[in-house]
Amino acid sequence: MEKNSTKYKILNTAAACFSKNGFHKTSVDEIAALANIAKGSVYYNFNSKENLLFNVIKWGIEILNDDVNKVYQEDLSEEETFYKVLKAYTKMSMNYPELSALVFNSISDTISDESAAKINYLYNGLIDSTVNLLKYGSDSGFVKDMNFHLVAVGMFGLINNMCSYYRKHLKNENPKIVYETIFQTFYSGIVNDKGSIK
Secondary structure (H helix, E strand, O other), X not given: OOOOOHHHHHHHHHHHHHHHHOOOOOOHHHHHHHHOOOHHHHHHHOOOHHHHHHHXXXXXXXXXXXXXXXXXXXXXXXXXXXHHHHHHHHHHHHHOHHHHHHHOOOOHHHOOHHHHHHHHHHHHHHHHHHHHHHHHHHHOOOEOOOOHHXXXXXXXXXXXXXXXXXXXXXXXXXXXXXXXXXXXXHHHHHEOOOOOOO
């Protein structure tokens, strides 16, 4: 999606507003004003505020999946794959902080059941793809056997919080510190005693 397109402006602005103010305190008028477009343009592209929220989250997951799928197409060891997938998750949080806050946190309890079901479907797909990576690592003896759903949810929360802390308190530091800290944190907790950080 082109950054100067109307749809991009709406999604990007909506992500910032929903992340900062929450779904209910964000109005379509506010999104339109901040995106510098007519309110009708928002409704032309998205038929409701809930539909807009769904599409914001879908867009974020698509960005993330594009980066992760590139990793899976490379011929890498389990350790290298794990490192690069964690790096893709972290890159998402570093480059799209408001969007990643929505993607990595289930906020579906604040909207209608129908929209919540659609958002949960997207969120669960993200969790399941991470679980599958961890199961693959476990089947090959690289990752310890544990509750991978809990690990995936914890991974997203930790990545999002570490990146947020970095932006607020350590922004003068090299961002590599974030990638390495996140990798070391998970590496030491879920990987069997073999391999080394790349």
